[in-house]
Amino acid sequence: MLMLCSVAAIASMQSCKMKSADSAVAGDAAAKVYVAPGKYDEFYNFVSGGFSGQVSVYGLPSGRLLKVIPVFSVNPENGYGYSEETKAMLNTTNGAIPWDDQHHLELSQTNGQQDGRWIFANANNTPRVARIDLKSFRTAEILQIPNSAGNHSSPFITENTEYVVAGTRFSVPLGDADVPISSFKKNFRSTASFISVDKTTGHMNIAFQIVLPGMNLDLSHAGKGPSHDWFFFSCYNTEQAYTMLEVNASQKDKDFIVAVNWKKAEEYAKAGKGHKMPASYAHNTFDENTQKATSVIEKDVLVLDPKDCPDMVYMIPCPKSPHGADVDPTGQYIVGSGKLAALIPVFSFDKITKAIQDKQFEGDFYGIPVIKYEAALHGEVKKPGLGPLHTEFDGKGNAYTSMFLSSEVVKWRISDLQVVDRIPTYYSVGHLMIPGGDTKKPMGKYLVAYNKITKDRYLPTGPELCQSAQLYDISGDKMKLLLDFPTIGEPHYAQACPATLIKDQQVKFYDISKNHNEYVSMGEKKADVVRNGNRVDVYMTAIRSHLVPDNIEGVFVGDEVYFHVTNLEQDWDVPHGFAVKNSNAADLLIMPGETLTMKLDANKQGIYPFYCTDFCSALHQEMSGYLRVSAKGSNVPLRFGSGVVVADAAASNK
Ligand code: RUQ
Ligand code: CUA
Numbered sequence: 001m002l003m004l005c006s007v008a009a010i011a012s013m014q015s016c017k018m019k020s021a022d023s024a025v026a027g028d029a030a031a032k033v034y035v036a037p038g039k040y041d042e043f044y045n046f047v048s049g050g051f052s053g054q055v056s057v058y059g060l061p062s063g064r065l066l067k068v069i070p071v072f073s074v075n076p077e078n079g080y081g082y083s084e085e086t087k088a089m090l091n092t093t094n095g096a097i098p099w100d101d102q103h104h105l106e107l108s109q110t111n112g113q114q115d116g117r118w119i120f121a122n123a124n125n126t127p128r129v130a131r132i133d134l135k136s137f138r139t140a141e142i143l144q145i146p147n148s149a150g151n152h153s154s155p156f157i158t159e160n161t162e163y164v165v166a167g168t169r170f171s172v173p174l175g176d177a178d179v180p181i182s183s184f185k186k187n188f189r190s191t192a193s194f195i196s197v198d199k200t201t202g203h204m205n206i207a208f209q210i211v212l213p214g215m216n217l218d219l220s221h222a223g224k225g226p227s228h229d230w231f232f233f234s235c236y237n238t239e240q241a242y243t244m245l246e247v248n249a250s251q252k253d254k255d256f257i258v259a260v261n262w263k264k265a266e267e268y269a270k271a272g273k274g275h276k277m278p279a280s281y282a283h284n285t286f287d288e289n290t291q292k293a294t295s296v297i298e299k300d301v302l303v304l305d306p307k308d309c310p311d312m313v314y315m316i317p318c319p320k321s322p323h324g325a326d327v328d329p330t331g332q333y334i335v336g337s338g339k340l341a342a343l344i345p346v347f348s349f350d351k352i353t354k355a356i357q358d359k360q361f362e363g364d365f366y367g368i369p370v371i372k373y374e375a376a377l378h379g380e381v382k383k384p385g386l387g388p389l390h391t392e393f394d395g396k397g398n399a400y401t402s403m404f405l406s407s408e409v410v411k412w413r414i415s416d417l418q419v420v421d422r423i424p425t426y427y428s429v430g431h432l433m434i435p436g437g438d439t440k441k442p443m444g445k446y447l448v449a450y451n452k453i454t455k456d457r458y459l460p461t462g463p464e465l466c467q468s469a470q471l472y473d474i475s476g477d478k479m480k481l482l483l484d485f486p487t488i489g490e491p492h493y494a495q496a497c498p499a500t501l502i503k504d505q506q507v508k509f510y511d512i513s514k515n516h517n518e519y520v521s522m523g524e525k526k527a528d529v530v531r532n533g534n535r536v537d538v539y540m541t542a543i544r545s546h547l548v549p550d551n552i553e554g555v556f557v558g559d560e561v562y563f564h565v566t567n568l569e570q571d572w573d574v575p576h577g578f579a580v581k582n583s584n585a586a587d588l589l590i591m592p593g594e595t596l597t598m599k600l601d602a603n604k605q606g607i608y609p610f611y612c613t614d615f616c617s618a619l620h621q622e623m624s625g626y627l628r629v630s631a632k633g634s635n636v637p638l639r640f641g642s643g644v645v646v647a648d649a650a651a652s653n654k
Contacts, residue, residue, distance in 0.1 A: 141283075
């Protein structure tokens, strides 16, 4: 904070004194964010979880947390990544990975507007892209990205969700080659992967990967309208440093916005201009029918080299270590936010097109033409503040840029680049978000700032303080602070859409007659326990308020016990939980009509109680049972059952 203050002071931007929250809050703020008991919020706000690896869902304007969707991290709360059905979702070519760093989200679009079908999420650390189904709020697919590291400029999408992109923040040698780090210039490359999305199923595949020089691709956004065919990536470290980047990657005055004509790339790919390169990456899908995830290892990737594909990639100089690359709702203006720049350059798509036609180049970067800065420039926003990171739009001709160093949101007009308003954030804002703010049709009513530092904003909680979001009213000329709310993990990018777009399409329960899980029990009569060598399969049912079977004997130390629990309920909001003493797996939270499996290694003798963990009824506490684990070699027969069916059960012993 001290450093931030001194930088701010130098530019005499604003006082270092912590502003009094009272004075900064709009007088009618409480009424504006109050959503009465039983009433719904106007927007769903999907917020990246950063180092939590998950995505959280809030209501706006209340800031109420509605759900945490497990995506890249295991989630003991509901067994994601622990249950046999979901384990494969986290599979990679490096085995199961229980965590990632989740930064950016993008809602699927049709004609440049949100369509409420899916939301895509990136994993930075072990490069992956996930697709979350907005009917179930569940992760449906995770695709690993080869030839990548630090998958940061992802998962931004084209106007009709034709492609989701994934660009490397850390350049690496292709094909995991073993080379000296000092051979960076020669051997390291950045890549921009274009993942095709099936129009009806959402199924993802890497269509092609464009190989670029060694540098750091940072963020991106697709064009729209006139710039529909293009994708814009910011990059830094065109110095190509591989050590002490803090200094060495900040030498040049300008880095680049990389403009990629993905339509051309598509044509080149079809025309056979690429080459298939061997690669190995996991492709995990959750099948709603079998209610089980499978992981397939893909074997190659189609690579396009700009050398073989003229007119596919251009560079636009952009001061100084650009971060956000944001495209306005008309698709005409591209905003590059240089983290270390004292201005915000805004590029014009028409000018870029003209510059390409007239060959107004100032040279090339590894054979890629570099367009003259002035030729591409619409203009510069002067003295916007310090540390511009990200820009969103309100659909009324205004842009809003987050200023990390001077801790503020700055509103400026796209037409004449004049700053028209600024408002402090508490503190060090990273991303900001307006519902639909990166689409053709922003809903310029609210803006949310996602901040890195909270300091004194909440009750302290030991050395780690919560991260925070702040809601502003942007419906008038002046921005007004309405609300602070804490977030899960570290919030980076976020998306919000009108609640009406998705609230009525929600899956309420799974039709049990369509449950094709291979271990389903279609009714209590089908409950069973089957031994096969040292593997014991328990086919269990759950319904208010009992588990069948609830007595199991004849299991021995050294057995592997699989509890396949089917929730027989066919009603909304009646999950059952399942936990068993001594289990190393987490809780299962089984939705109505669903089957989930927990594996238990019976490694010590004793009585293992099991029970439903979700308070489902007045007799929830009674929803329990016992597993008896006997010493290896003892002669306890396999017996199982529940109440009246115990006798039948004994007869069906195998
Ligand atoms: S990046 S602020 Cu991934 Cu800006 Cu977080
Ligand atoms: Cu089922 Cu508690």
